[in-house]
Amino acid sequence: MxxxxxxxxxxxxxxxxxxxxxxxxxxxxxxxxxxxxxxREKRFYxxxxxxxxxxxxxxxxxxxxxxxxxxxxxxxxEGIQMSGVIHSQKPGIRSAGAAGAYARxxxxxxxxxxxxxFFQNAFHARLYAFLPDQVYHMDNxxxxxxxxxxxx
Numbered sequence: 001m002x003x004x005x006x007x008x009x010x011x012x013x014x015x016x017x018x019x020x021x022x023x024x025x026x027x028x029x030x031x032x033x034x035x036x037x038x039x040r041e042k043r044f045y046x047x048x049x050x051x052x053x054x055x056x057x058x059x060x061x062x063x064x065x066x067x068x069x070x071x072x073x074x075x076x077x078e079g080i081q082m083s084g085v086i087h088s089q090k091p092g093i094r095s096a097g098a099a100g101a102y103a104r105x106x107x108x109x110x111x112x113x114x115x116x117x118f119f120q121n122a123f124h125a126r127l128y129a130f131l132p133d134q135v136y137h138m139d140n141x142x143x144x145x146x147x148x149x150x151x152x
Contacts (some may be wrong), residue, residue, distance in 0.1 A: 010137050012041045012152050013069060013080060018106070020046070022086065022130065023064040026057030037067075037130075038102040042152045044091070044132070045098045047125035055128065058086040065130050078139045081147070084132035091116055095127050102127075 020037045023030065033054035035046040044065065048055050054063075057059055068079030089095045099115035102108075105134045110118045134152040 008138065009078070010036050010080060010135070013078065014067060017067050017069060018130075019067050020044055020067045020130070022058060023088075024054050024058035024061070025051075025063075028053075031057060036102075036106060038098060038105050040098055041094070041103060041116075042131070043098075043129040045127060045129050047099075047101055047102070047119050047123065048128055049087075049124050050126050055086070056089075058129065059088055060085065063130075065132070077079075079137075080134045080150075081138055082130070082132040083134045084130055086128055086130050089127040089129055098129075099127055 015144065018036055019034045021032050021034050021105060022033045025031070031053050033048075033052065035048060035054075037044045037046045039045075050056075062083065065082045066079055068077065089098070095116060096114075099119060100110075100113075103115055103118075107151045112118070121125070132152065135152060136147045136149045137150050
């Protein structure tokens with residue numbers, strides 16, 4: 001039975017780190033893109049331009065994501081490796097709540113209560129979520145390449 005320690009480290013890591021790298025692949029080949037995220041309800045929410053390559057090649061398709069803590073020592077590398085799917089988020093209570101929490105996390109002042117429209121108008125960005133189906137916590141402090149599966 002897996003211990004709760006990797007899940008606790010997972011939560012600490014996603015709370016401490018603000019960026020996630022998405023890896024997609026399409027007709028033009030593989031691509032990666034960093035995004036700022038908010039983890040909520042077992043989803044990694046982020047805003048992106050709908051015309052960006054990682055959205056055009058990733059929305060609704062299998063892709064991968066990683067989150068890692070930067071450290072100068074290779075034996076201290078720690079991160080999260082995931083596979084899953086990116087999904088465009090439709091307007092609604094869940095999306096509005098996630099957008100508001102995202103704005104608060106990153107200190108983005110939003111006039112009024114319509115966070116989704118604000119992000120669309122100010123940044124030409126829409127709300128997406130990466131929904132992981134496999135999640136691994138990797139921690140070199142436990143041995144080079146050590147990985148443990150995380151159940152969300």
